[in-house]
Amino acid sequence: MASQNDNKNLVCPFCSLHCDDVSVTTDNNQYKVNESNNVCAKKIDTYNLNNKSMLLPKKGAKVVSLSSALEDIRNIIKGHNETLIINHGVDLSGVRSMLNFASQKNYIIDHINSKFLYQNIGVVQRTGYMATSLTEAKNRADVVMVFGNQIFDKSPRLLEKVLGAKNSLYMKKKKELILIGDFSENIIKEIKKKCNVTNVKLDLDLTNDFLNATSLDSSEAVKGLKKSKLSNIKNIINKSKYLVAIWLASDFIKAKNPKKIISSISKYIVDRNILSRAACMPISGSLADATSSQALTWTTGFSSRIKHSEGTFKHDRNAFDSKHLIDNNNVDVVIHISTISPDKLKLNKNVKNIVLGHPNTTFTMAPDIFIPVGIPGIDYEGIMFRTDNVVSVALKSIRGIKLPTTQNILDKLA
Amino acid sequence: MITQLKSGNVYDPHNKIFNVKKDIFIEDGKIINKKDIKSKIDKVINCSDKIVMPGAIDLHTHIGGGKVNIARLMLEEFHNEIDPNYDSSSIIAPSTLKTGLKYIEMGYTTCFEPALLPINARQAHAEMSDIPFIDKGGYALLGNDDYFLSLLKNKSSQSTINDYVAFILKATQSIGIKVVNPGGINAFKFNQRALNVDEKSKYFNITPREIVEKLTKALYDLGVPHPLHVHCSNLGIPGNFFSTIETIKAANGLPIHLTHIQFQSYGNNGDRGFSSAAVEISNYLNKIDNLTCDVGQIMFGQTVTMSGDSMSQHRNHKHAHPKKWMCMDIECDAGCGVVPFKYQDKSFVNALQWAIGLEIFLLAEDPWKVFLTTDHPNGAPFTSYPHLIKLLMDKTFRNDILNQLPKGILEHTILHTLKREYTMDEISIMTRSAPAKILGLEKKGNFSNGSDADITVYNKNIKDIEEMFAHPSLVIKDGKIVVENGQIKEYIWGKTHTVKPEYDKSIEKDLSKFFDKYHTMKLDNYIISDDEMHRLVGSPIYVNNCSRKRKE
Amino acid sequence: MKPITLQLKKRLKYRIDMSCLSTLSKNSSSLASKIIMYGNKQFKIKDLFSIKGDDVNNIVIKSSVHLLDNIGKKLRDINITVYGDVGYSLGEQMISGKLEVYGNTLDYTASGMKGGSIFIYGDTGNYTCGKSNSLNEGMIDGLLFIKGNVGNNSIERMRRGNIIIEGNIGDYGCHQMISGTVMIKGKIGKFFAEEIKRGSIFTKDKNLVKNYNKSNNAEYNFTSFFIKEISKIISKNLFINNNSLVRYCGHKDTNNLSEIFLFKG
Structure with missing residues (x-):
């Protein structure tokens, strides 16, 4: 039995980041997250038992x-x-x-x-693929392209733990984040505290065109994107030494061709590896x-x-x-x-x-x-x-x- | 209960017994001397026309961990063998169940996963726990992780490095340490595409030689039985036998094990810039005592190459067949690369690779120093071992295949001039006692009193060597009959072999700080406890003894 | 010898994997006792179907429903005729032989087809003639005739072979087509032939050729021969009149080398 006011370390089962640095206090089998400023605390608390909980079959x-x-x-x-x-x-x-x-x-x-899983697996089963993991992204990534818009809601601590982490082995500057899709002002405000942000409001179906346009020798234009902004993005990307692309497959489900979005991101990353380093890091569901x-x-x-x-x-x-x-x-x-x-x-x-x-x-x-x-x-x-x-x-x-x-x-x- | 294997032709190289008519007694899963038998013998199995050997040991086979799972996922189209005894997964990327079944049917009872990423260890062990029958273990990958390299960069003492190595062995429940492309995987993350033995890596300014030096010394000091398991720099590149020999020299005379040495024995002579350096390598191997190796023979056909060496796998991705591949950077720890590949007998390079592997086998004089592997599945799936044994034991068979290969390769190989045929004695050494010795498995690979009763019984009457080794008539694991005449009799589950040298716990404090600062998980979560291995991961552990106390 | 005729004995509720038909041994009695799964129980084929006839090279399925999957999967040298609808993956990775369906099919019809011919006198689902599960190639060779309409994402990464569609085709048709010939009588959906490399497409949709170069002095002798041959195979007149053909070849902006034949009708 858990005794009263017991401090315990929770390995969080609720989202795919599985943070293990959350400490909780248990009291009569209710638990409470200790750090009050923790972004997930509220979310985790809702999993406590309440008066409607069913404990019997x-x-x-x-x-x-x-x-x-x-x-x-x-x-x-x-x-x-x-x-x-x-x-x-x-x-x-x-x-x-x-x-x-x-x-x-x-x-x-x-x-x-499964249907989201298959979108990501499709790339592995059909073409070349370069992947990376959270700690690598934290320590090495200098530029991160984020596709979709739900990613920070679904994995709330991604920003704090990885993209905007205080400590990094090799990155002494803030990471450059390129947000592609339709991100809300609130999220952008939040991200700006920890990273440099370039917000690209883009119909995700145009992902392929956008990625093609960012290559150095390209002179193509992208619908709905100013030329000056595009050249700015080009600059950021072409300076990058370790580029990471992240997405949440379920974000693409409303797009006309979700598979194509993922395969064009993957192809872009693979091509970048000819001269520089880059990798994909899809975030899975929770x-x-x-x-x-x-x-x-x-x-x-x-x-x-x-x-x-x-x-x-x-x-x-x-x-x-x-x-x-x-x-x-x-x-x-x-x-x-x-x-x-x-x-x-x-x-x-x-x-x-x-x-x-x-x-x-x-x-x-x-x-x-x-x-x-x-x-x-x-x-x-x-x-x-x-x-x-x-x-x-x-x-x-x-x-x-x-x-x-x-x-x-x-x-x-x- | 006591079981007697009556008057078989026993091979027990550890006890210098070769082809001697002898009885073997088993009690409670262990071998027991005749004179110690107290109760009556319950079961007598007549082995008068049988060959009796200890269960075979595979010391280098990729059977668990993230990269194997990537291969299974990637090669879904090959999963369709219609064979009612097994599931539909393909033998080049078999499911855990199929791995266990195929190994035990060949009389292999202990297998080791050579590339256990420390950060991925929990998965690898969970996966291997689901392999039935066999005992297993893993070698933890070091030498490319940022913590270790920063230790070297900060000129930490050998004793600190020893503590770290011992900590990793304990935390990841491993039996040895492997280094893959020393420093190279890390350098690839900094966009360096090649790293020679004496070349300094871009960021850390550390040469592969230093890494090998420190790690061989650490394992020697700690008294870990298995020497450093090395996958050298420049794997697969023509002319790489220089770096192979330099890597051996880096051990400074301390024990070192070179793995899949076939991929490391290439010269760059000839009009195609690709030739065999098997003679140079095996001369060196025969000359020195501190070196052991496994071969990593290739066989023609479709397979998949999987390795921690993301640098070389990324280089090789253009040769992928079918055209898909994956490379991954993993957690400031190491990397991995999975590239499907088809070895073709019409290809000059592939045919010569086949010949080089066999040359090394035949030129290496001491079977205690060279082991039989195909680096499953990189060279070929492990199910081709019986075929490989036949190639070694039958000169005519070997030359028949050689003659079907492209004519050009006869000028580049001396294989057709090699008259040597392996004897049954030598096969029994290289597949049983020698691996057990090099891994420090005291209870395996021999029939001494108290050893594990892992026994393979072959039918002497089968004239075809390949057929005989492919289908033993009886396989006993931990004293239980699991295979009889090709039929599975009972499902049992093996243990995980580990080694736990002592170390100074203060290293954990420093590591814990490093983890909190730079990793995305805590050190507590990284360590796999014995209890967790048993209850959650699903495999009990067996701690093997260190060969001696730690030296400072 | 009479063709083996399978007739369903009862109304089905669960899906059945019929891929066992493609691996028949040359003995019709073995078919009857072949084991198939229906729900989570094992049945013999004769429990679910009444079986007549003895010619193992010709199979007829009567009163088929859309729950029968994988008919003719990896088929080799056998003719199968189906009266009624069929389920997923009809003729997937088929190697040779002939499949005829007098009904509609579900998704993944003829995906990864390698040879032989398939005639469907009804509609097909999405991913028709697409990439089969996990394979990167679409249709590799063979002939596919579809009387009705074709769903979305069809004809992906086609390499060789001939496809004749008398109805309409959905969105994302002919994606990443590598080569081969496609003839479409009806309407064409959105995003047709994106990232196409080579191949020939016969259509009456003028929108397609907007950005193509017109071949002014093209000759149409081969197409005339080709249309005749195709007509012979499908044993009726093709909807294309050779005299009205106009050839367009090569996209103005991208470097694709595909050709489009416009016809009137």
Whole structure:
């Protein structure tokens, strides 16, 4: 049990940066972030239990015991023929038991963010690619191109920890940030405190034209961009020794051709490496996307959308797309596993919905069975992968509520 | 429970036993002497027409970590082998399950991942924990991380460096230290595209020679059994055998292990500026005692090259087949590069590379000093080991293949003049006892009393050597029969081998400051504890002894 | 010998991977007991389909629905005729043989096709004739005839082969086309033929040739021969009249070498 007023170090499970320098005070199983000026404190606090939290399993609207909930799940999955597991975020142990569970019963597994994942993977699978990681960007990058506009909302401490970090091994000046897309004034104001900013308001579909125009020998113009500004940008870029391009794949989803944006950024970075150094650093989503894709890749060879059939895992990017499967009514039972975010889960009334979730989860409709499970990094220890896919963090347990882990539940069902 | 392997032809090079009819007894997963048997023998396995060897050990195979996962992801189109016994992942980038299955079916029971990035260690161990059957371990990459280089730049004492090396071994749960292109990966981040052994790197002003010197000394002082595992500068560049020999000299007579030496034995003679320097390298190897090496033989066909050496991988990306590749700078720690490649028997360069590897094998006199690897998957997937053994043991077979290669290469190789054929004794040394010795695995690679009962039993009646080594009739791991007549009998999970020399804890204070200031994670999070290895990562550890106490 | 005829026994709910049809051994009895997955349970083909006939080189699927995926995936030397709709990845990476579909298809039809011919007498989905999962090449060779409309992102990175479309084509068609021939009767969507390198396109859309150079003294003997040959293969008259062709070649600004034939109709 966590005692009162205990200072603990939290390894934050909530976004793909997985900061490990957040200290919290626990009090009666509520925790509070210590540094008041920390940009994420409010966000993390909202994951505390509240009076609406569900700590016991529910069948419809009725509270039931864990064993009877498990029995009900067993009955549901026994009586139906196609089951889909959707991963909305869980740690490594959860992914491992999910794979084990699916392999015994021939289930389909998909991650809710697969479509964004595939946009980034597409570049690796089809062309050359230069990547970098957070610490490299912090210490080496002199110019950073940021595409999209949600990136600082989704990874709030990216600016403080990496792009505008106080200490850097080799960068004694402020980093030059080139913001491409439609950034709000507030964010720009915030960034200007820590970096030099050039704001390029640009339709992201013109990314390719913009990048081509910034090469030294180019005389092309870009729609909606002044010539003087362009030559200014040219100067900054061509002086750079270590250029980093960052983006959030989900930012491009409204663009007409998201894949093309990413491939043109990647191609641009690869070309820059002929004479100078440059690298890409896509930021992944905050639902443990990296953890899921890494673990699935090493166990099956495929990063998402797999089904166990005839003794092995098979992959089909279209046929095992969870959205299509549910929309077209091709599955009977959907098991949602959502341990990190309490955000509203979209459930579909045509299928049986089983949810293993965060105690604060809300739904669009009541699931058939809901089992509250522990949050990795809050209720139990685990491993998660950071956005750059190379660093994994060891999550800690900071409060003493006895919730079962996803692994416990899935292993009992398997 | 006691199991008896009855009257097999036993090879136990560690105990100087070669092809002797002998019984082997197993109790509780360990080898036991006949005279120590107290209870009755429960199971007798007749091995009268069998060859009995300790389980094979692969000391250099890329089976886990970020770069392997990148390769799996990148080469999705190769994942389609229809083979009901395995999953669909391709053998050039196999899944963890397939890695374990294929290794154990060949009688390999212990494997080492040579490029474990300290920052990526947690992932690499988690990945390797999911490989069934085999015992595993990793060598931590040093020599390109900014902390180590700043230690050298600030002229820190050897003892501080020793502390750092020992700390890394403990923090990353590794069994050895590897250096890849010493200083070169770091220099590439400063846009330097080549670094010779005595060339100073741009920012740090440090030569690869200094790095190798300091690290070999550190491992020697600490008493770590495995000497520095070196992937030299200028990998794959014609004429690089000079830098190879200079790197060996940098060890100043202390033990050093050169890995995939085939890629390091190129001359630049001849009309194409590419020739074999196998003679020079093997002469040197035969002359000195402090050097061991593994070969990194190539085989013709599609594979994928993966390495920490982002400098050379970026240089090679133009040769990618299929045309895709990836390089990455990682966390002020090291880098990685993944480039798919197809070795073609019609290509002069590839054919000569094939011949150079074999030349080194055949010219190296002492099988205790040269090990059998293909640098999986860089030269070829590990499943080609039986084929490689046949190439070594069968002169006619070797020459038949040589004669099918481009005519031009006969002028550039002396392979056809080499009459040597490896004996079974020598194969048993180079795949079992020698790697166990160089890694300090006292309980592996031998049949002494109390050793791990990892045993491979081959069928002597199979005339084809390749077939015999590919399909052992019996594989025993930790005393359990896991493969019998090609069928998997039981799934078991191995341990992770580590070594933990002592060190002065004050280094952690300095490192902790460095991490807080320049890294994006804390030092606490970087260290993998024994408890974490077991509970979260999923593999128990086995701490091997250092060969002696730390020297100052 | 009569072609093997598969007829669905019941209404399907779950998707089925039919790629096993392409790897048939030359023994029709083995087909009946071939195992396929339906939902999370294993079935034999004969449990789901009624099977008649014995010619393993000719397969007919009757009353097909859009849940049958991967029909003719990596197909080699077999003719398959489908009456009804089909699912994803029809004829993906097909090598040789012939596929005929009297119905509509879903996405990734004929992606990464390497040879053979496909006739679709209905509409196709997005990514038709595109890059197959993870491969960087689109259509490598073969013939594709589509009677109906084609979805978005179709014909990506085509290298060789012939495509005849009697309906309309969606947005981002012919992206990064390397070579090959595409004939389109209907309307063309937005962003057509971006980053095209070479290849021939037959269309009546005048907007396409705005920035192209007109070849003034082009001869049309080869096209006449070509149209005749194509007509023979699809066994009906092609929608293009050789007499009305005007050839445009090479973009004015970029260095693409593609040619566009405008026709009237």
